[in-house]
Amino acid sequence: MNSTLRFCFHFTHAVSATRQSIPQAHRRPPITRGHKQIVKENASIQNRELKMADEQRPSTEQPPSGRQQEDHDEALPIPDKDIESNWDEVIDTFDAMELREDLLRGIYAYGFEKPSAIQQRAVKPILLGHDCIAQAQSGTGKTATFTVSILQKININLKETQALILAPTRELAQQIVKVIAAIGDYMSINVHACVGGTAVRDDIHTLQQGVHIVVGTPGRVGDMINQGALRTEAVKMFVLDEADEMLSRGFQDQIYDVFRFLPESVQVALFSATMPQEVLEVTQKFMRDPIRIMVKRDELTLEGIKQFFVAIEREEWKFDTLCDLYETLTITQAIIYCNTRRKVDWLTEKMQSKDFTVSAMHGDMDQRQRDIIMREFRSGSSRVLITTDLLARGIDVQQVSLVVNYDLPLNRENYIHRIGRSGRFGRKGVAINFLTECDVRYLKDIEKFYNTQIEEMPMNVADLI
Known part of the structure; x- marks a missing residue:
């Protein structure tokens, strides 16, 4: 060496490990399904899309420093409270979940043999129609959890968008599409990635042809809704993946812009590796008595x-x-x-x-x-x-x-x-x-x-x- x-x-x-608290973000007025009590933002879709880049530009000379001292003071987060789960039922096999045959076939073909811990606990309440906040660490199968749940609830014969999934980055959205397409391979499922950096006309054409599931970033999805290319009348499930990032101060307004177009009865599910208290406070604005499936901090x-x-x-x-x-x-x-x-x-x-x-x-x-x-x-x-x-x-x-x-x-x-x-x-x-x-x-x-x-x-x- x-x-x-x-x-x-x-x-x-x-060096002292003293924390310094930062003020909480200004809390927004309540928001509900449909068009009631919605806060309309003046910023354009394009400007909001730019905010999705979760990187900051430094002002230092090369080599650029990792962070300046003042960044330390601003970035130290306020302490989080422990959150308790309110759902304990565990289903330890895919066969016991009463899934459709073509979906089960896709699950096993994808290489799954036994559901992971989050899948054992979260699939059932989602299939029962509950709003759900589900937390598990990276690499434990969160994507497959909501994929299986959505595919079970999709009406294949209805060529309209029935599930909408938002992700914080283009790469994650495209990864989710690949998982859905693979697990839904025997179902003739139509899924589309609606993300920035691709031709708008291609999105419009694909959406007008009819897709069962749309996965996208908030800016492009909002743009397609505003242009009338993405119709939301048939959407029955709304999923936020990596919810801690999606509902942070930089993303929540984009979520609201999309959410206000969804049906009153839409089911909401949030998935993330971490779930700080401030995120749960935001979810109260648009979730009904959600099931909480949490991994404790320790x-x-x-x-x-x-x-x-x-x-x-x-x-x-x-x-x-x-x-x-x-x-x-x-x-x-x-x-x-x-x-x-x-x-x-x-x-x-x-x-x-x-x-x-x-x-x-x-x-x-x-x-x-x-x-x-x-x-x-x-x-x-x-x-x-x-x-x-x-x-x-x-x-x-x-x-x-x-x-x-x-x-x-x-x-x-x-x-x-x-x-x-x-x-x-x-x-x-x-x-x-x-x-x-x-x-x-x-x-x-x-x-x-x-x-x-x-x-x-x-x-x-x-x-x-």
Whole structure:
């Protein structure tokens, strides 16, 4: 192991973990199904779509810092309260769920043998028609949970949109479409991804032909509704995937814009790996007595993923440390997270200048570029991907064995989404966090939030990957 990395292990620090509260977001007036008590936003669909990029532009010189000190004070979240489940029934086989035969066939063909914990508990109440808030950690089958529920309730003979699913990113929406199409393969299901970065006329044409399920990002979905291309009269299920992100302050207005067009009787389901209290307060505005299926805070750990930190005295030393890691470890596939698009570009250039083979993806790239990069990464032709939190939610790449947080996430909820890219479905994985002095209290906050302990990286880390 090189001297730079060895030095990092002996770097000591003593920084207070004091939290500073931030004020709660201004609370919106109540919102109901249909057209009653709706807050109409003046911002255009296009401007709202731009807000979906969950990255910030830095003002520092290269190398761009992970975050400035004032960012620490603003980003430290207020404490969350523990939320209790109110549904305990467990159905431990797909056969016992009384699903249609062609759906069961698709489930088993997809490779499922037994439902995961969230599937055992959440499918039944959704099929019974309850609004539902369901929480489980990354890699446990949340997407298949609402996919199975929707497919069971769809009337195949009705060529109208009956289920609408919103996701925070284009990549996640497209991933969901692939899962629905695969599990619904024997049902002649029509599902369409309605996302920005693609031709509007293609969306309009497909929607006018009639699709059973629409999965999309809020901006494009709202645009299609406003243009009359996406008709919502027959929608009976509305799903928010990654609800903590979707209902954060930057997304809730977009959700309301879509929600006001849905029928009064629409069933609402929210799925997410984390569910902070402020999100649950927002759901009260448009859910009726929801079933709550929650993973307790002290259960929010990623089994099989070893978490470490590397203490680095100065921001500019992170690059040498990463190069040392890259040369030391044999990596099947890895994801490196930075907090800004500019940092992604800078780091990619630096790595390539040292003859390391890496690829990069962030929200400034057009959809075609992003599709190509993701296809190469999934196929294994690209082994190391440098990205922002754009990729942190819901992208399932089974071979990822290592996640490096070059910058700790600005939002602690994103930590579990990031490191959940490794060790999918019980596979072993490693997460390594680069830690500067000003990151120490952030790491302590993450440890407290997830009731976990992140150890200093051992010298034999190569044996763990």
